[in-house]
Amino acid sequence: MLRYIVKRIVQMIPILFMISIISFIIIQLPPGSYLNTLIAQMRATGDEVDMEMIEALRIRYSLDKPMHIQYFNWMKGIITRGDFGFSFEWNRPVSHLIWERLGLSVAVSVSAMLFSWIIAFPIAIYSAVRKHTLGDYFFTFVGFLGLSTPNFMLALILMFISSKYFGFTVGGLFSPEYMMAPWSWARFVDMLTHIWIPMIVVGTAGTAGLIRVLRNNLLDELGKPYVVAARSKGISTVRLVFKYPVRLALIPFISTVGWQLPNMVSGEAVTATVLSLPTAGPLMLAALRSQDMYLAGSFLLLLALLTMIGTLISDLLLVLVDPRIRYE
Amino acid sequence: MNPKNILEVRDLVVKFKLSEGIVHAVNGVSYDVPEGKSIGIVGESGCGKTVSSYALNRLLPPYATLSGQILFRQQDGNIIDIAKLKPEGREIRAIRGRDIAMIFQEPMTSLSPVHTICNQISEALILFQGMTKKQARNRTIELLKLVGIPQAERRVDEYPFQFSGGMRQRAMIAMALARNPRVLIADEPTTALDVTLQAQVLSLIQDLQNRFNLSMILITHALGVVAHMVETVNIMYLGRIVETGPTMEIFEEPLHPYTQGLLQSIPKLTGRLGERVSSIPGSVPSAYDIPKGCPFEARCKHRMEICREEMPKPVTVGSEHTVYCHLYTGREAARDAANA
Numbered sequence: 322m323l324r325y326i327v328k329r330i331v332q333m334i335p336i337l338f339m340i341s342i343i344s345f346i347i348i349q350l351p352p353g354s355y356l357n358t359l360i361a362q363m364r365a366t367g368d369e370v371d372m373e374m375i376e377a378l379r380i381r382y383s384l385d386k387p388m389h390i391q392y393f394n395w396m397k398g399i400i401t402r403g404d405f406g407f408s409f410e411w412n413r414p415v416s417h418l419i420w421e422r423l424g425l426s427v428a429v430s431v432s433a434m435l436f437s438w439i440i441a442f443p444i445a446i447y448s449a450v451r452k453h454t455l456g457d458y459f460f461t462f463v464g465f466l467g468l469s470t471p472n473f474m475l476a477l478i479l480m481f482i483s484s485k486y487f488g489f490t491v492g493g494l495f496s497p498e499y500m501m502a503p504w505s506w507a508r509f510v511d512m513l514t515h516i517w518i519p520m521i522v523v524g525t526a527g528t529a530g531l532i533r534v535l536r537n538n539l540l541d542e543l544g545k546p547y548v549v550a551a552r553s554k555g556i557s558t559v560r561l562v563f564k565y566p567v568r569l570a571l572i573p574f575i576s577t578v579g580w581q582l583p584n585m586v587s588g589e590a591v592t593a594t595v596l597s598l599p600t601a602g603p604l605m606l607a608a609l610r611s612q613d614m615y616l617a618g619s620f621l622l623l624l625a626l627l628t629m630i631g632t633l634i635s636d637l638l639l640v641l642v643d644p645r646i647r648y649e
Numbered sequence: 650m651n652p653k654n655i656l657e658v659r660d661l662v663v664k665f666k667l668s669e670g671i672v673h674a675v676n677g678v679s680y681d682v683p684e685g686k687s688i689g690i691v692g693e694s695g696c697g698k699t700v701s702s703y704a705l706n707r708l709l710p711p712y713a714t715l716s717g718q719i720l721f722r723q724q725d726g727n728i729i730d731i732a733k734l735k736p737e738g739r740e741i742r743a744i745r746g747r748d749i750a751m752i753f754q755e756p757m758t759s760l761s762p763v764h765t766i767c768n769q770i771s772e773a774l775i776l777f778q779g780m781t782k783k784q785a786r787n788r789t790i791e792l793l794k795l796v797g798i799p800q801a802e803r804r805v806d807e808y809p810f811q812f813s814g815g816m817r818q819r820a821m822i823a824m825a826l827a828r829n830p831r832v833l834i835a836d837e838p839t840t841a842l843d844v845t846l847q848a849q850v851l852s853l854i855q856d857l858q859n860r861f862n863l864s865m866i867l868i869t870h871a872l873g874v875v876a877h878m879v880e881t882v883n884i885m886y887l888g889r890i891v892e893t894g895p896t897m898e899i900f901e902e903p904l905h906p907y908t909q910g911l912l913q914s915i916p917k918l919t920g921r922l923g924e925r926v927s928s929i930p931g932s933v934p935s936a937y938d939i940p941k942g943c944p945f946e947a948r949c950k951h952r953m954e955i956c957r958e959e960m961p962k963p964v965t966v967g968s969e970h971t972v973y974c975h976l977y978t979g980r981e982a983a984r985d986a987a988n989a
Binding site (some may be wrong): 552564644 | 746753755759761762
């Protein structure tokens with residue numbers, strides 16, 4: 322097993338290189354660079370544009386060099402020093418910026434994921450076992466409602482409810498007094514009073530889809546002969562359903578669970594923007610828009626890496642739940 | 650209830666309500682299972698033989714409706730009507746777990762692919778016989794040895810996909826035996842197996858039936874299979890029993906035209922090369938819309954006016970040989986007259 326994992330990790334390296342090249346090219350595809358954005362911004366605010374300063378910046382960030390040189394410099398920094406480059410817009414190292422926000426992103430995403438699992442699993446199982454009953458139709462209706470409600474809309478509604486009826490500050494993950502404070506128990510509690518909105522918003526989007534998929538997987542399994550054979554042993558319905566068909570219905574689900582990993586970084590971008598959460602999603606969106614290329618490139622690289630790690634985790638989990646799958 | 654019998658089925662009717670209409674799967678079936686004896690139910694695909702046997706353990710899907718009586722004599726002598734029990738209640742589960750065990754026709758798919766053989770067999774032992782995990786495991790190994798699985802100590806921890814078809818059917822048999830059942834229902838236990846394995850598995854079942862004094866219901870579409878294994882045969886067609894009697898009598902003197910057709914359609918080793926195997930003309934009528942007269946009427950060589958109109962009444966010829974056919978309506982009266 323260890324050999325298999327090592328092999329898979331070694332295989333990731335060339336893929337990551339290829340992805341880094343492609344993402345670097347894609348970021349550079351739109352005409353101009355961050356400096357053009359900067360010039361435009363300065364003009365818009367009526368500042369005088371100092372062309373000498375712009376030129377100095379161009380040289381400082383090696384923007385005057387050809388693209389492949391820029392790429393090699395960036396890669397050299399990452400491999401030799403773990404330096405992912407500098408963010409033009411924030412004037413800070415990329416790695417600091419990402420790390421700072423990643424924790425909160427993970428907090429929001431994990432809580433949303435758990436929320437959606439806790440809601441979706443029991444409903445899916447109920448809907449499949451009691452298929453075509455009133456309860457099943459009710460949950461199907463609610464599920465589709467959740468699936469078709471735009472996230473930003475739900476975010477706005479919950480924000481309204483939260484501020485009007487509960488008196489919490491609108492948006493963000495912290496009350497103003499804790500915004501810049503160091504971590505403490507009080508700050509954590511404060512976060513909990515805020516995190517439920519993004520948790521519900523991000524969670525409901527996935528819940529409906531999850532219910533449909535699990536319900537259908539389970540319906541497939543419930544009709545199989547091994548279920549009848551297990552029933553013929555005299556096991557109670559609840560025990561039977563959880564031991565046999567649910568276990569098998571989870572296999573397709575587990576094969577994709579690893580893809581939640583990249584979602585943790587970029588999945589809540591729209592919601593986070595609406596709710597002005599200090600998470601990674603909006604940062605990435607802004608970086609792409611302003612052509613803050615090292616920041617955007619690092620994000621894309623991180624997403625690629627997380628996708629690959631997620632797939633590996635899924636594959637390893639699959640081996641645990643399905644004995645028919647073996648390492649080569 | 651006859652004291653000799655462990656199970657008596659009376660006027661069993663099973664219908665499936667589907668969106669396309671009502672499927673009349675079993676239309677009034679009655680038969681007896683004498684304690685410690687084996688009976689056969691024979692018929693072609695779709696005649697309701699599997700459905701009627703699933704009914705005995707209440708394993709039918711929720712959209713099935715069931716009527717009639719399934720009288721079962723419990724260990725303590727009490728008689729219980731299985732047809733009246735709650736579908737997934739405690740009582741029927743206790744009967745499934747202790748009294749009536751089933752062997753299914755698909756050994757490939759009737760075992761869970763992600764649980765070990767040990768887990769699946771010992772489940773009933775832990776649940777109904779109060780064994781610890783370790784005791785159940787040891788008992789499972791014993792059972793696997795009993796059904797002829799080599800290296801049982803090692804193979805007990807394997808998964809079904811590591812077993813061959815014949816092994817899986819043996820494991821299924823062990824799973825059924827684990828419950829120390831009093832009635833064993835074998836639903837086409839050899840249909841999915843190679844011909845060479847069929848004989849082995851059948852003789853294993855017969856051997857176990859004798860050894861543990863099981864009452865057995867053997868369901869099959871192959872008359873040849875029941876010939877050596879059961880005392881009584883019930884021939885089923887379109888959800889009804891058309892003829893029932895001692896196996897040898899049915900073979901020597903088949904009365905119902907359908908039974909005769911079945912026997913003639915067995916290929917003979919002594920036949921000439923190129924000779925056609927005889928078949929019954931026509932096909933089984935739809936179970937959505939069953940005829941009100943004799944179910945076999947449309948395909949019968951001897952059909953008469955009355956066959957279309959009226960369901961034939963049972964005619965008893967010989968001591969336990971009964972046929973449902975208008976051809977013999979006079980016979981019983983004639984015999985009764987002769988006896989008088």
